[in-house]
Amino acid sequence: SVHWAGRDNPHEQLQLECSRINQIFNQPFHVRGDSTQLLTASIGALVSTDWESLTVDDVSKGVWSAEKTARQTGKVCVYNQVLHKANQRRLKLEKELHRGLETGMVKPYFQPIVSSSGHELVGFEALARFEHPQMGMISPGEFVPVAEQSGMMSDLGNVILRESMAGLKRLTDKQPENASLYVSVNISVLQLMSEDFAGNLIRMVDGSGIARGSLRLEVTESLFVENMDHAVQQLAQLRAAGIRIALDDFGTGYSSLSYLRRLPIDVLKIDRSFVTRSHEDESNVAILRTVYDLARELSLEVVAEGIENLQELNVLNSLGPMSLQGYYFSKPLPEKMLGDFLSAWVKGNSKNASPSPDSIRSSQNRPSS
Ligand code: C2E
Ligand code: MG
Ligand code: MG
Numbered sequence: 001s002v003h004w005a006g007r008d009n010p011h012e013q014l015q016l017e018c019s020r021i022n023q024i025f026n027q028p029f030h031v032r033g034d035s036t037q038l039l040t041a042s043i044g045a046l047v048s049t050d051w052e053s054l055t056v057d058d059v060s061k062g063v064w065s066a067e068k069t070a071r072q073t074g075k076v077c078v079y080n081q082v083l084h085k086a087n088q089r090r091l092k093l094e095k096e097l098h099r100g101l102e103t104g105m106v107k108p109y110f111q112p113i114v115s116s117s118g119h120e121l122v123g124f125e126a127l128a129r130f131e132h133p134q135m136g137m138i139s140p141g142e143f144v145p146v147a148e149q150s151g152m153m154s155d156l157g158n159v160i161l162r163e164s165m166a167g168l169k170r171l172t173d174k175q176p177e178n179a180s181l182y183v184s185v186n187i188s189v190l191q192l193m194s195e196d197f198a199g200n201l202i203r204m205v206d207g208s209g210i211a212r213g214s215l216r217l218e219v220t221e222s223l224f225v226e227n228m229d230h231a232v233q234q235l236a237q238l239r240a241a242g243i244r245i246a247l248d249d250f251g252t253g254y255s256s257l258s259y260l261r262r263l264p265i266d267v268l269k270i271d272r273s274f275v276t277r278s279h280e281d282e283s284n285v286a287i288l289r290t291v292y293d294l295a296r297e298l299s300l301e302v303v304a305e306g307i308e309n310l311q312e313l314n315v316l317n318s319l320g321p322m323s324l325q326g327y328y329f330s331k332p333l334p335e336k337m338l339g340d341f342l343s344a345w346v347k348g349n350s351k352n353a354s355p356s357p358d359s360i361r362s363s364q365n366r367p368s369s
Contacts, residue, residue: 010047011078018043018076042070046079061087094150096132097143101155106130106143108164109332110183112341113303113325116316121345122323123182125218126164127332128156140186148190157191161201165208165215167335172210175342184216184246189223193230198237205243212242216267219245221253224263236264246303251291261298268295272306275326279311292319 021041028036044067046059062079065087070077077083100106108126115122130138147156168183191197205212217238223231235245246267247260251274270291278284288304295302304316307326316324333341 010049014045014047014078015076018045022075041075042067043076044068044070044079045076090146093135093138093143093146094152096135097130097146097150097152097156100130100132101152101159105132106156106159107335108160108167108185109334110164110167110338111325111332112330112345113184113323114329116322116324119324119329119349121178121181121342123184123216124168124338125184125325125332126160126167126186128160128186129332129334144188148188153188153190154194157188158204161185161204162208165205165210167338168214169209170335171338171342174339178342180214182214182216182244183210184218186218186248189220189227189231192219192223192234193227198234198241201238201243202241213244216244216246218248218269219265220248221250224259225253232262232264239264239266251287257294260294265300267301267303269303269305272326275304275306275312275316276308277312278315285315288315289319292322296320 021043025039025041028038031037044063044065046062046066048054062084065083066077066079069083097106107129109129110124111127112121113123113125114120128140128144130140130143132138144153144156147153164183164185168181172179172181194200202212205215217235219231219235239245244266245264246269247263247265248269249271250268251271268291270288274284274287274291276284278288292302302322303325304322305325307313307316307324307328309328312326313324313328316322330341
């Protein structure tokens with residue numbers, strides 16, 4: 001990071017200074033005389049005409065965040081209004097998330113998962129939502145990284161785990177005929193790295209009143225890249241206790257086929273990117289078929305994510321039996337809508353030999369996800 005206070009034409013001087021620094025990095029460096037290294041520099045800068053109004057903290061935070069952006073997007077980044085707004089929102093979110101976790105503003109929504117044969121409801125994926133009275137509905141894509149970076153991931157994870165299991169328990173207490181439904185909860189790498197994650201979770205399930213077999217955990221491949229041994233050991237312990245493990249977003253990560261065999265998993269979730277417009281894209285169909293056959297070969301259950309229309313559904317059906325999840329069936333729903341969804345779903349299914357979710361979807365008062 002460069003803290004540099006120019007006087008006249010600060011932006012022009014800054015550019016000159018930065019290209020001077022970058023030139024240094026255009027040549028290789030000789031390390032201990034025998035190896036040559038090519039290094040790159042990323043420069044974050046902050047320009048101000050009113051230094052008196054800035055605190056040291058303002059300056060270092062601004063420069064730090066510009067440098068972080070420079071590392072991702074290019075060699076030089078000058079702190080600007082857009083970055084400033086993003087930073088302000090992030091700081092606010094961090095503060096509000098603390099409060100939100102304590103006051104029940106963060107909760108799981110439940111997205112139905114159905115069988116391809118007969119479209120019977122088999123379970124739900126729990127998806128975290130932050131319902132803020134002023135900021136509105138905030139998506140996990142935004143607040144999960146904030147929780148991870150500010151040490152709140154364990155708390156967030158526990159809230160979602162606890163509420164997902166409690167939600168399923170309340171639902172199946174009211175409708176005992178649905179006792180076989182499961183809830184599938186996303187787990188962050190940071191949660192799995194916490195002290196005795198598996199042991200704590202097993203105690204949590206046993207205290208929740210749902211069967212261990214009614215809980216699934218969704219993990220991503222990134223988990224296995226850095227901490228393979230620890231991750232495998234924790235997941236194996238959970239599996240031995242009867243909790244199912246699903247590998248989420250399959251196909252988007254490092255997916256080495258040989259290592260797949262070594263992972264303690266039961267379910268493969270095929271990423272939405274292969275499902276979307278698969279009916280228009282032969283290469284996606286080929287990938288879907290390969291992944292499907294591979295999963296069957298390894299005796300893994302398959303769940304396809306992100307089905308939005310009938311054409312995509314037809315492609316998946318041509319592969320063989322699996323479970324299905326996507327807006328075509330339902331968006332993620334707040335807990336209070338699950339009872340009605342279930343009743344309507346069962347009614348729709350029993351009336352129809354080949355059930356169409358359209359009638360149910362149009363009768364749903366769907367929330368935005
Ligand atoms: P994911 O686990 O792959 O979840 C599926 C995402 O796809 C969800 O987005 C869901 O709402 C969305 N989706 C489902 N069906 C469709 C469809 O037909 N079309 C489209 N366009 N999207 C669909 P969401 O809820 O925004 O979650 C995004 C990601 O955030 C999740 O991806 C998951 O990685 C993460 N996440 C969500 N909740 C939690 C949580 O409690 N803990 C952790 N660690 N991560 C979470
Ligand atoms: Mg998931
Ligand atoms: Mg996924």
